[in-house]
Amino acid sequence: MVKMYLFVRSIRTKTSASTGSYEKMSIATRLRSVLDLKGLSIKEASELVGIPYRTLQNYLLDEREPNAKALSAIRTHLGISVDWLLTGEGTMTGEAPQQEQTGAVTVNPQEEAILELFRSLGEAGRREIQSAAEEKKRLMDVEQRLKDLTEILADTKRPA
Template sequence: MSISARLRSVIDDRGMSIKEASEVVGIPYRTLQNYLLGEREPNAKAMAAIRTHLGISLDWLLTGEGNMAVDVSAASSETRTVNQQEEAILELFRSLGEAGKREIQSAAEEKKRIRDIEQRLEDLTEALEATRRPA
């Protein structure tokens, strides 16, 4: 079984659509679709997102060996760390005045917009390279 087949089985087991999985994992729809079709394999960043958001063992995803789910104790430790970091950021955010909050929100929205553009550029570059490859 390939990475694409294992990833497909995870999404199917969870009763998710590709769109829902894309949103949960934070991977563009077309990119996830390419992974599922076997046209591309996930890069390290995508695999980390899949592991984090779907709770999948990377060993299993890559090789099909071992348990499909990540070690619960390791995952809950990771979640606690993220939650502590999020709580600290939220506390700092709440301590700001309205102007500071708007500035932080604007910066975060701009960062997300840039990240989305970079991902789209990566997807388009890969699509262009695929069209240049001999059949």
């Protein structure tokens, strides 16, 4: 148990200078984002993974870090990469992102960071961000339409 704790602490120290959004999060925060993403309560997750409720709660409160047995159970039952859970590096599932598998879409680091942050939010936060983005898009469309109409009006006022 002590060895695993030191191992996890050393990984955290090594990744603290990283720039990825999940890399800046603690194990507790990443684990919470998994439960939120999957729509699981602590009770449901503890039953699914086979970890006592209080133990999982301690992980989520950052009062305790998962031991090797718990990490294995989390990986198996929640489909989460242990590397990602411990360090924030790689993908949550340990698989290559769908875009990379198909080669159809290239995502730049900024888009990836925004997507990871978005996915880490709860449902209310996601709705709020989506609403703000839709409003911004609507305003940009109105501004573009106004610019187009201004140009059309200017063209009609010019002598022929």
